[in-house]
Amino acid sequence: MRVSIGKATGYSALEKQKLDRGMVKLAQVLNSREFKDAVLGHTFQGKPGFASDSRTPAEVYAVIRAAKENFTAAADGEVDLNVELKSLSWFQRGVVGYTTPSSDTVTTNRRFYSGFDETDIAGHLGHEWLHKLGFEHDFKATARRPHSVPYALGDLIESLAGKPSLTPL
Numbered sequence: 064m065r066v067s068i069g070k071a072t073g074y075s076a077l078e079k080q081k082l083d084r085g086m087v088k089l090a091q092v093l094n095s096r097e098f099k100d101a102v103l104g105h106t107f108q109g110k111p112g113f114a115s116d117s118r119t120p121a122e123v124y125a126v127i128r129a130a131k132e133n134f135t136a137a138a139d140g141e142v143d144l145n146v147e148l149k150s151l152s153w154f155q156r157g158v159v160g161y162t163t164p165s166s167d168t169v170t171t172n173r174r175f176y177s178g179f180d181e182t183d184i185a186g187h188l189g190h191e192w193l194h195k196l197g198f199e200h201d202f203k204a205t206a207r208r209p210h211s212v213p214y215a216l217g218d219l220i221e222s223l224a225g226k227p228s229l230t231p232l
């Protein structure tokens with residue numbers, strides 16, 4: 064799978080360099096044996112699968128590999144992302160980032176981005192990209208939310224991105 068940034072809005076040259084390193088990490092994780100095995104072996108409440116989703120791990124993995132975002136026409140097997148970096152106002156200061164179902168863009172709060180390393184970026188954009196594939200989670204911080212596809216796999220991407228080496232598929 065390739066990772067392709069379409070538009071990157073609001074990034075300085077240095078912020079863009081960090082973004083590009085994060086995207087390299089994201090691609091390495093998505094193309095790794097470790098990621099595939101962890102997705103296929105994922106369980107929630109003792110059963111194969113994820114919270115807030117009735118699909119099997121194999122179905123979830125197939126959706127990821129197809130990589131058909133809600134704003135693109137083709138299942139091209141490529142991560143297509145438009146990203147925007149914004150200094151969110153004080154009342155959104157706890158928000159790391161967001162996207163909406165109708166949007167083709169992922170917005171990241173500069174307040175968090177400035178403290179991110181490339182593994183955090185891979186995990187964060189992985190989480191938001193999974194929303195673009197149609198995966199959802201509870202809005203509130205419920206007990207099951209960490210086991211949803213975006214949270215569980217965003218965390219997995221971040222942790223695998225921090226490994227010194229991964230096995231290519």
Ligand SMILES: [Zn+2]
Nearest residue numbers: 190194200213
């Ligand atoms: Zn989310």
